[in-house]
Amino acid sequence: MSRELTRLLLDRRRFLVGAGAAIAGAVGAAPQSHAAEPFHITQGSFAVSVISDGHLVLPTRFLAPEIPSPEREAAFQSGERGQEQYASPTNVTLIRAGAELILVDAGSGSHFMPTAGKLAANLEAAGIRREAITQIVFTHGHPDHLWGTIDDLDDLTFPQARYVVAAAEWNFWQGDNALNGLPADRAGFVTGARRNYARIKNKVQMVKPGDEITPGIRVVDSSGHTQGHVSLEIAGADGLIIGGDALTHPVISFAHPQWRPAADHEPERAVQTRRRLLDRLATDRSKLIGFHLPYPGLGTVERKDGAFRFVPAT
Numbered sequence: 001m002s003r004e005l006t007r008l009l010l011d012r013r014r015f016l017v018g019a020g021a022a023i024a025g026a027v028g029a030a031p032q033s034h035a036a037e038p039f040h041i042t043q044g045s046f047a048v049s050v051i052s053d054g055h056l057v058l059p060t061r062f063l064a065p066e067i068p069s070p071e072r073e074a075a076f077q078s079g080e081r082g083q084e085q086y087a088s089p090t091n092v093t094l095i096r097a098g099a100e101l102i103l104v105d106a107g108s109g110s111h112f113m114p115t116a117g118k119l120a121a122n123l124e125a126a127g128i129r130r131e132a133i134t135q136i137v138f139t140h141g142h143p144d145h146l147w148g149t150i151d152d153l154d155d156l157t158f159p160q161a162r163y164v165v166a167a168a169e170w171n172f173w174q175g176d177n178a179l180n181g182l183p184a185d186r187a188g189f190v191t192g193a194r195r196n197y198a199r200i201k202n203k204v205q206m207v208k209p210g211d212e213i214t215p216g217i218r219v220v221d222s223s224g225h226t227q228g229h230v231s232l233e234i235a236g237a238d239g240l241i242i243g244g245d246a247l248t249h250p251v252i253s254f255a256h257p258q259w260r261p262a263a264d265h266e267p268e269r270a271v272q273t274r275r276r277l278l279d280r281l282a283t284d285r286s287k288l289i290g291f292h293l294p295y296p297g298l299g300t301v302e303r304k305d306g307a308f309r310f311v312p313a314t
């Protein structure tokens, strides 16, 4: 795992060229990088949209490195079988709450992967100026959620926004455990998180699970993927959970919640969180938007064969 991720982060060009054929297959099965139309729903008193930030190209094995290859392959979607890489969509949620225009995560920006970082362009295509965003709530500090905070010119991408970060997540990335507790190949994640956080430190509000961002939008603990990972619960009807990276794959995260993806910082806690969240979603019949689920990432959860199943809304 470590060698592959290092290559991904430090030598992106060689990685992409060397894996060209496999990537072509994975990307061919992927949603569009630039969603032609943003996706809209109404949730209670909120207008909720999903804007694509493009997609990531990731080693397929990362989804469950401890599971024997044949068993892992059988769980993949047909377009992913036999591929060394797969395309993981990146769905950013936008909430209009009265006068507030709230983004949940800021996307990858231009320094992570060439297939991602399309959020600002896709917002503009939808007629939403970067200056109109009043608030950004981060689910966690990984590159595909945080690094879009800063634009190509090293300025704030969303210059008028205030920022909301879970205190546990902020403290993790700023603390010694980020460097000492993560594999060495993720040192770049720590540098990037600190660089982006430093730019917003005078405009940030710390929150904890249970807090309300604004009336009707509540922070939910979904830690494990990272130490302070949070989701958001939007009030209305049976509820809507914006899950972030608690559930990252439309089959594996639901049918095999006990499998441990390489991206989870605290694998056992992430398993517990997935089971708790899936049970809640299936029981309450709440809607879910998953950051990495097939665009727009919206669906519901059903129980199936002692585990769960994602039912896309579209």
Ligand SMILES: [Zn+2]
Residues within 6 Å of the ligand: 142, 144, 145, 245, 291, 292
């Ligand atoms: Zn992610």
